[in-house]
Amino acid sequence: MKVAFTSCMSVQVYPQQPVWDWIAAAQPDRLLLLGDSVYLDVEAPKPPRQMSNNEFAQHLHHRWSSQLAQKQFRALLAQLGPGRTHAIWDDHDFLWDNACGAAIRAQPPQSSKIPLSNAFFKAFRAALDAPDGFPVAYTDPVFWNPQEPAPATPSLQLEADLWLHLSDGRSWRTETTFVAQDKRQLLGAAQRNKFGKAIAANPQALHLFANGSTSKDWKNYPNDWEWLKAQAAQQRTLLLSGDVHHNDVDAFHTGGLPLHEVTSSGAAVRDAVVVGKKEQNHGMLEISADTVEIRLFHKNVEQSELRRELSRQSWLPVA
Incomplete structure (x- = not known):
């Protein structure tokens, strides 16, 4: 099983995205997009916070449809075929930089943008299987349910002993400023409980846990960080993260099996999205x-x- 993964791309910054050609040449079995698949707040007509809901919906439609129309990306989706590309989101494709759903839901009129964003991301996910299926107009009723729930967070069985958990690190996230550590939430209790049950039900499997935030961010949320380490102590867990516009690997002591992390970010952006050196990164x-x-x-x-090469038996690096 070959799983390609990356994050952070912008058609507005890089209309040409050779990373998809490079991934295609490696012939992976799966592609995982780890967030910031569009940048809603970069080179926008005006800041999304200042947009009306109608303007925001037009903007969402343009950004998501532009990435789906990108020729190299589209060719890779076709090569992989239906059911082989999986996506989560992060702040820039949820709403804007550092957006935290728990805080914004308490901030009218910004809160009314969340159902719109939920609907457009769901349509993007569905179109990964059939790009021509993305609705052609932002006025399509599928986008305009004012109670549209947050995207699903499935646990997918890729093989008999291999699971992929697609988490949502934005919808229920609290801010950290002026929020006590024991009150902070990255995933939230409901999501933790759901994933905890799925992981515990498959104790001999390898668990790929996808979340846009790196361990550095997770550590600002002690409830979630300690929960993730507790899962990893008992089950072989690999945290797949994005966000930071470079590649990295790390590992953490848990008191049991180690928690391993691998980060790939910067598929088609610069260091600071629009400025700095060009980043064209992916992982396998x-x-x-x-x-x-x-x-x-x-x-x-x-x-x-x-x-790195890890032994699935010991869950330690191969000497």
Whole structure:
């Protein structure tokens, strides 16, 4: 099983996105998009906070449909076929930089933008299987349910002993400023309970846990960070993260099995989205019965210093 993964791309910044050609050439079995698949608050006609709901819906439609129309991306989706591309979101495709759903739901009129964003992201997810199925007009009724719930957070069985958990790190997230540590939530209790049950039900499996935020952010949310480490202590868990516009690997002591993390971010942006050096990054997991090989690429050149091979038995690096 080969799983390609990356995050952070913008057609407005880079109309040409060769990262998809490079991934296609490796012939992965799955593609995982780890958030910031569009940048709603970058090179926008005006800040999304200042948009009316009608303007915001037009903007959402343009951004999501533009990424789906990007030729290299579209070709990769066709190569993979239905059911092989999976996506989560992060702040820039949820609403704007550092947007936290728990806080914004208490801020009318901004809160009325959340159902719109939910609906457009769901339509994007569905169109990953059939890009021509994305609604052609922002006025389509599918986008305008004022009670549209947050996107689903499924646990997907990729193989008999391999699970992918697609989490939502934005809809229920609290801010950290002026919020006591024990009150902060990244996933929220309901999501933690749901994933905890799915992970516990498959104790011998390898669990890929997808979330846009890196461990550095998770540590600002002690309830969620300690929960994730507790899961990882008992079950082989690999945190797949994005957001930071570079590639990285890390590992953490849990008192049991280690928690491993791999980050790939910056598929088609610059260091600071529109300024700085060009980032064209992606990652690849090659999963066999015995090992998990982690490979990270910058401009399609492997970053050998970040390469890791983990034993699925010991869940430690292979010597």
